[in-house]
Amino acid sequence: xxxxxxxxxxxxxxxxxxxxxxxxxxxxxxxxxxxxxxxxxxxxxxxxxxxxxxxxxxxxxxxxxxxxxxxxxxxxxxxxxxxxxxxxxxxxxxxxxxxxxxxxxxxxxxxxxxxxxxxxxxxxxxxxxxxxxxxxxxxxxxxxxxxxxxxxxxxxxxxxxxxxxxxxxxxxxxxxxxxxxxxxxxxxxxxxxxxxxxxxxxxxxxxxxxxxxxxxxxxxxxxxxxxxxxxxxxxxxxxxxxxxxxxxxxxxxxxxxxxxxxxxxxxxxxxxxxxxxxxxxxxxxxxxxxxxx
Amino acid sequence: xxxxxxxxxxxxxxxxxxxxxxxxxxxxxxxxxxxxxxxxxxxxxxxxxxxxxxxxxxxxxxxxxxxxxxxxxxxxxxxxxxxxxxxxxxxxxxxxxxxxxxxxxxxxxxxxxxxxxxxxxxxxxxxxxxxxxxxxxxxxxxxxxxxxxxxxxxxxxxxxxxxxxxxxxxxxxxxxxxxxxxxxxxxxxxxxxxxxxxxxxxxxxxxxxxxxxxxxxxxxxxxxxxxxxxxxxxxxxxxxxxxxxxxxxxxxxxxxxxxxxxxxxxxxxxxxxxxxxxxxxxxxxxxxxxxxxxxxxxxxxxxxxxxxxxxxxxxxxxxxxxxxxxxxxxxxxxxxxxxxxxx
Numbered sequence: 343x344x345x346x347x348x349x350x351x352x353x354x355x356x357x358x359x360x361x362x363x364x365x366x367x368x369x370x371x372x373x374x375x376x377x378x379x380x381x382x383x384x385x386x387x388x389x390x391x392x393x394x395x396x397x398x399x400x401x402x403x404x405x406x407x408x409x410x411x412x413x414x415x416x417x418x419x420x421x422x423x424x425x426x427x428x429x430x431x432x433x434x435x436x437x438x439x440x441x442x443x444x445x446x447x448x449x450x451x452x453x454x455x456x457x458x459x460x461x462x463x464x465x466x467x468x469x470x471x472x473x474x475x476x477x478x479x480x481x482x483x484x485x486x487x488x489x490x491x492x493x494x495x496x497x498x499x500x501x502x503x504x505x506x507x508x509x510x511x512x513x514x515x516x517x518x519x520x521x522x523x524x525x526x527x528x529x530x531x532x533x534x535x536x537x538x539x540x541x542x543x544x545x546x547x548x549x550x551x552x553x554x555x556x557x558x559x560x561x562x563x564x565x566x567x568x569x570x571x572x573x574x575x576x577x578x579x580x581x582x583x584x585x586x587x588x589x590x591x592x593x594x595x596x597x598x599x600x601x602x603x604x605x606x607x608x609x610x611x612x613x614x615x616x617x618x619x620x621x622x623x624x625x626x627x628x629x630x631x632x633x634x635x
Numbered sequence: 636x637x638x639x640x641x642x643x644x645x646x647x648x649x650x651x652x653x654x655x656x657x658x659x660x661x662x663x664x665x666x667x668x669x670x671x672x673x674x675x676x677x678x679x680x681x682x683x684x685x686x687x688x689x690x691x692x693x694x695x696x697x698x699x700x701x702x703x704x705x706x707x708x709x710x711x712x713x714x715x716x717x718x719x720x721x722x723x724x725x726x727x728x729x730x731x732x733x734x735x736x737x738x739x740x741x742x743x744x745x746x747x748x749x750x751x752x753x754x755x756x757x758x759x760x761x762x763x764x765x766x767x768x769x770x771x772x773x774x775x776x777x778x779x780x781x782x783x784x785x786x787x788x789x790x791x792x793x794x795x796x797x798x799x800x801x802x803x804x805x806x807x808x809x810x811x812x813x814x815x816x817x818x819x820x821x822x823x824x825x826x827x828x829x830x831x832x833x834x835x836x837x838x839x840x841x842x843x844x845x846x847x848x849x850x851x852x853x854x855x856x857x858x859x860x861x862x863x864x865x866x867x868x869x870x871x872x873x874x875x876x877x878x879x880x881x882x883x884x885x886x887x888x889x890x891x892x893x894x895x896x897x898x899x900x901x902x903x904x905x906x907x908x909x910x911x912x913x914x915x916x917x918x919x920x921x922x923x924x925x926x927x928x929x930x931x932x933x934x935x936x937x938x939x940x941x942x943x944x945x946x947x948x949x950x951x952x953x954x955x956x957x958x959x960x961x962x963x964x965x966x967x968x969x970x971x972x973x974x975x976x977x978x
Contacts, residue, residue, distance in 0.1 A: 454674065455681040457908075458960075460915035460952035463930045467945045470937030471693035547806040551919050554808050555934070567808070574812060574923065584816075588809045596804040603800075 344535075346608040353604030359597035367417040370410035377407065397583065399572060405586060412564035412587075416553070417594075419480055420545040424538055426484025427545075431491025432534055436526070438492075439499045440518060453489040461486055462551060469557050479557060483548055487541055494537045495530055502529040532609035536602050543598030550591055566591055667968060675957055683735075686949045687728045690942035731946070740947040745939055750947045754932065758951065760830050761929035763840070764920060765913040767848035768855065772913075773906060775852065776859025780902065783860065784867040785890070795860065803857035807916055810850040811923040818846060828925030847920035854916075855909045863902035870898030900967060907963030911956045 347353040366373070397405050438449045465486060469479040502508060508525050516524075553567035566587045573584040722730075734741065740750040783795040805813075818825045825842055833840040870876060871894055879889045918930025933948035 451674075451677045451681060454678045455685065458678060458682050458911065458953050458956050459685070459949065460911045460930075460956060462912075462915035463918050463933050463952060464915065464949060466918060466930070466934040467937040467949060468689060470934060471689060471695065471940070471942070471945060474938070543804070550806060551808060555919065555922060557934070570808060570812060574815075584809075584812045588812065591806060591809060592804050595806070596801075599800065599804055 344605070344608075347601070347604040350604050350607065352600050353608070356597040356600035356604060359593060360601060363413070363417065363594050363597070366410060367413040370413040373410050375407055376404040399569070399576075399583065405569075405583070408564040408569055409566070409586060409590060412566050412569065415476075415563070416546065416549055416566045419476060419549045420542055422480045423483045423487065423545040423549065424541045426481060427487035427541060428491050428534065428538060430485060431488035431493075432495045432530075435492040435495030436499055436522070436530070438496055439503050449492070453492050456486060456489050459486065462548070465548070465552065466555065466557050469552070474557065479552055483545065483552075487545065487548075490541060491534065491537055494533045498530045498533040499526055502526050532605070536606045536609065539598055539602035539605055543595040543602070546591065546595055546598070667965075671961060671964065675961065679953065679957060682953045683732060683950055684728060686946055686953070687731060688724060689949075690946050691724050691727075693940075693942065695940040695942050735950060740950070741943040743936075743941055743944045745936065745941040745944065750944050753944075754929070754947055754951060757927055757929045757932045759832065760926050761914065761917045761921065763833070763844050764847045764851060764917045764926075764928065767844050768851035768913055768917075769906070769909070771848055771852040772855030772859060772909065775856040776902065777863060779856065779860035780863025780867065783864040784871075784894075787864075787868055792864075796864070799857040799860045802853040805853055807850050807853070808919045808923060810853055811847065811920050814846045814850055815923070830926045843924075847917075847924045847926070850923075851913060851916055851920050855905075855913065858905050858909065859902050862905050863899060866898040866901040867894055868898075870894045873897070896970060899970065903963060903967050903970065907960045907967075910959040910963075911952075914952055914955060 348357055399405055399408070434449050438446045465479065465482050468482045469475075472478040472482075502525055503521075505525075508521055511521055511525065550565075550567035550570075553565035554571045556568070556571065569587045570584050573587075576583065731741070738751070740754065742749050743753070779795050779799065783792045786792050786795075825846055830843055831839045875897075876889060876893050879893050884893075915930065917928055918934060921928035921931050929948060929951075933945055936944035936948065
């Protein structure tokens with residue numbers, strides 16, 4: 343599925359962009375030409391030049407260095423959020439198909455309740471209440487995106503679990519573990535991969551929004567969202583400054599969305615992945631019912 | 636024979652038929668309401684419990700806010716007893732929930748004032764922005780989705796799809812900064828910060844909320860356009876559309892009375908799902924455009940450790956989202972008869 347997705351032009355371009363971003367995230371702090379925290383009061387808000395390729399910010403800090411140094415924090419936290427969401431979404435999603443009606447009902451209501459929370463406000467409030475650091479923030483956001491993974495997993499697993507060949511396998515005495523490994527994994531994994539790719543993009547936006555608002559990080563540490571919010575105060579003096587972090591965020595998010603689309607086309611899970619996302623949660627209480635459209 | 640064709644009989648027949656339809660409709664509505672209740676009540680209880688225990692887990696107390704570092708243990712205990720914090724979590728939750736159902740949101744630990752009036756004032760700002768963003772999202776999304784469907788397979792279709800993918804990747808805070816750069820810094824058409832109530836100056840209110848609402852709506856526009864196009868294009872493949880075309884109905888009639896009604900379900904469901912994101916996302920645009928909205932109230936209270944205010948903010952958000960979802964769900968049931976089956 344991955345190799346097929348990479349052969350499509352969209353998938354190839356997205357993968358290259360993501361690869362570059364990952365390399366930057368790993369080696370960014372080493373590549374940075376200056377100390378991202380070093381202030382140079384002689385060159386405040388300087389225009390791009392040979393010495394400072396992307397100029398300097400309001401404290402005379404090198405913008406390129408700050409972008410590079412901020413990359414690991416922004417990307418790693420997005421990846422961490424998705425990993426938590428996947429863990430907390432996929433496993434209950436699979437179990438809800440197998441563990442009987444009580445677990446099913448409870449897990450569906452919990453997921454419904456989580457979706458009802460006004461996302462960003464809840465994440466901000468929780469992070470601020472639990473001590474303003476990135477650890478709790480990632481955990482909370484991870485829990486809040488878990489319902490997406492739950493839905494996708496459950497929909498794919500339900501479709502597979504009720505298929506005649508799975509029932510036949512169970513009739514001849516296949517254990518649930520065997521059914522899970524041989525029949526379900528192949529059906530569930532592509533749908534989860536598609537959601538994980540688009541969730542990475544969404545998580546990057548959320549992490550950037552939080553750092554933009556100063557939630558979860560302390561000021562001098564460079565983050566993409568935090569740089570944008572610094573630039574906001576100097577729009578009238580230096581109006582193109584926000585372009586650099588903004589373009590970085592948009593390009594990275596776009597690449598993850600592109601990868602998700604390419605994966606979806608390659609795996610043919612379009613109907614499954616979409617149907618999980620499209621129905622309002624109140625209608626989605628019985629996934630086994632007819633999928634609209 | 637004569638009695639059968641007399642107007643009296645026909646009248647009776649249609650009357651009893653319409654009465655039967657009415658009774659059936661009433662039954663349908665009641666069972667719909669009961670089913671919704673069975674879903675909404677547990678969801679509400681669980682969401683509020685999560686919200687309530689959050690405050691308890693955080694370990695904040697009014698003593699830290701009111702008494703400072705030099706407080707004696709006795710004073711802290713007395714204050715905790717005054718706020719009912721010496722009771723177990725379950726009992727406190729039930730007290731809080733009971734007060735909530737009577738419309739009492741509690742008092743702030745920070746300024747000792749009742750929370751409800753403070754919240755209502757700020758809610759107006761957020762609802763203005765989120766509501767206007769929803770209006771833009773629905774109009775823009777439906778316009779783009781319809782355009783792409785009517786011109787499906789052409790360059791315009793691909794342009795619309797590409798545009799939707801592009802604006803879906805722009806986070807609201809980036810869009811806000813872009814809009815400020817274009818309309819406030821370069822063109823100087825619109826103000827970049829502040830808020831005026833619509834009852835004071837409607838025109839100014841509209842100009843102030845326009846930019847934040849546009850910034851907030853981009854995601855919704857893209858999602859509705861995409862889902863509407865997907866839903867409508869697949870509705871065009873249905874047999875009843877082929878039937879309608881074969882009968883010689885005009886393109887317009889096929890689109891509006893056959894395709895749109897049956898194919899818009901997914902797009903309308905998206906409207907319901909976007910509600911929490913719009914209400915929650917308003918916090919970012921509010922802080923960029925310098926408005927003292929509901930989300931900012933919540934985040935500032937949280938940073939101060941004012942637990943009851945945070946809980947009140949979140950509960951009001953949950954109630955709004957649930958109410959909006961019920962509305963959308965009711966609309967969906969009326970609009971797409973098939974979705975009533977098997978919900």
